[in-house]
Amino acid sequence: NAGVMQNPRHLVRRRGQEARLRCSPMKGHSHVYWYRQLPEEGLKFMVYLQKENIIDESGMPKERFSAEFPKEGPSILRIQQVVRGDSAAYFCASSTRQGQNEQYFGPGTRLTVT
């Protein structure tokens, strides 16, 4: 049973380009969470999705960032027109349901904006 998978593990983008980060949850998990870890800072919640639904996006920057979790395929975190301040590690986690069920973390995608 594969764990949470994220790809790519490392992504380099120039300012103004788009970044697409993918997260495949664990088998049987229908809840996905995205977190961002800025350099020298703790993890911060970004968005919580279930299949085909965004449940809570209160941690997402209002512009340039979007997330989806389609019926088929991985969850995608999309950052348009990246800026240097977007450089961070982006982690996703999945669970079978919210609340008491444990979240399992992926290895993260390290985004570097040059």
Add this chain to the structure above:
Amino acid sequence: KNEVEQSPQNLTAQEGEFITINCSYSVGISALHWLQQHPGGGIVSLFMLSSGKKKHGRLIATINIQEKHSSLHITASHPRDSAVYICAADPNRDDKIIFGKGTRLHILP
């Protein structure tokens, strides 16, 4: 003030020492998580607690709901335990986990 506070921020110890990392939180929670982040950056979930105590190998996690406090203990520490340990509170009636800033542990051989 952070809703989840960890102490110490940094800890260096000799191999074999008993390690304690503390976490205090100010919100009502449904669960508390302890995570481990290795130098390569990946995160592993160690424990999820809602009461009492859990043990896995040399790791022990305890929580006191009344005092809003949790501890992570490592017995017979080893250099491979060197990592950042993160406490995270899963609040009541809310989806968003709140993370502490982490404790950087370095075990010397």
